[in-house]
Amino acid sequence: MLLAADTIEKRFSGMEKPVLDGVSLGLKAGETLALTGESGSGKSTLLHIIAGLETFDAGQVTIAGQALTGMADAARAELRLTSIGMIFQQFNLIPSLNVAQNLTFQARLAGQTVLPEAAENMATALGLEDHLSKYPEELSGGQQQRVAIGRALLPKPKLVLADEPTGNLDEATTDAVFSLLLRETAKANAGLLIVTHSQKLAAQTDRTLHLSHGRVAV
Ligand SMILES: Nc1ncnc2c1ncn2[C@@H]1O[C@H](COP(=O)(O)OP(=O)(O)O)[C@@H](O)[C@H]1O
Numbered sequence: 001m002l003l004a005a006d007t008i009e010k011r012f013s014g015m016e017k018p019v020l021d022g023v024s025l026g027l028k029a030g031e032t033l034a035l036t037g038e039s040g041s042g043k044s045t046l047l048h049i050i051a052g053l054e055t056f057d058a059g060q061v062t063i064a065g066q067a068l069t070g071m072a073d074a075a076r077a078e079l080r081l082t083s084i085g086m087i088f089q090q091f092n093l094i095p096s097l098n099v100a101q102n103l104t105f106q107a108r109l110a111g112q113t114v115l116p117e118a119a120e121n122m123a124t125a126l127g128l129e130d131h132l133s134k135y136p137e138e139l140s141g142g143q144q145q146r147v148a149i150g151r152a153l154l155p156k157p158k159l160v161l162a163d164e165p166t167g168n169l170d171e172a173t174t175d176a177v178f179s180l181l182l183r184e185t186a187k188a189n190a191g192l193l194i195v196t197h198s199q200k201l202a203a204q205t206d207r208t209l210h211l212s213h214g215r216v217a218v
């Protein structure tokens with residue numbers, strides 16, 4: 001199993017009920033899983049926990065055989081940089097870096113050797129080959145999200161976590177960006193966990209889990 005989350009519990013201080021009350025899920029390499037649920041149901045919290053960005057109260061997360069609990073902060077950061085690609089609703093590109101530099105940013109942070117043609121090859125796969133020297137503010141939302149997808153995939157992560165990646169895009173752009181995300185993660189044989197509000201998009205993944213009142217339902 002690439003990712004195993006086992007009976008995760010999480011309560012933020014001051015909250016009456018836990019956000020996550022025994023949530024379990026598993027994901028294999030090459031598999032796609034959609035996570036749905038109302039706003040505030042804990043989807044982002046679960047993704048952050050899996051990415052090692054948020055603590056949890058009980059349960060266990062194992063990524064490629066490595067348990068997050070007990071791992072030193074530095075090791076967790078290393079795992080996140082090398083094994084996990086994250087894609088956010090807000091794109092989160094670095095405004096002062098051009099497309100080529102944004103594409104290679106995470107791979108460089110992870111300490112990987114980035115060949116000069118790496119950005120070009122990724123840009124071509126994403127239909128961005130004419131935009132390599134542009135800055136994020138010169139791009140449309142859909143183009144920015146393509147760059148963010150490329151940045152996440154370039155280090156060849158085993159696991160891709162996408163938190164409402166099409167939430168800021170119009171319908172036509174949503175379809176194009178979603179298909180591209182599915183295609184590129186499949187090519188890399190990565191596991192993809194994607195949060196979406198759209199049943200239509202969720203239907204294109206292998207499985208859907210619904211988060212409600214701190215629990216998952218199929
Ligand atoms: N850092 C935090 N501190 C306190 N409460 C939080 C924090 N992050 C999220 N929450 C609360 O946890 C619940 C779940 O949030 P979130 O995981 O963002 O839901 P979703 O992504 O499904 O919309 C919400 O009630 C939210 O207000």
Ligand SMILES: [Mg+2]
Pocket residue numbers: 043044045163
């Ligand atoms: Mg959220």
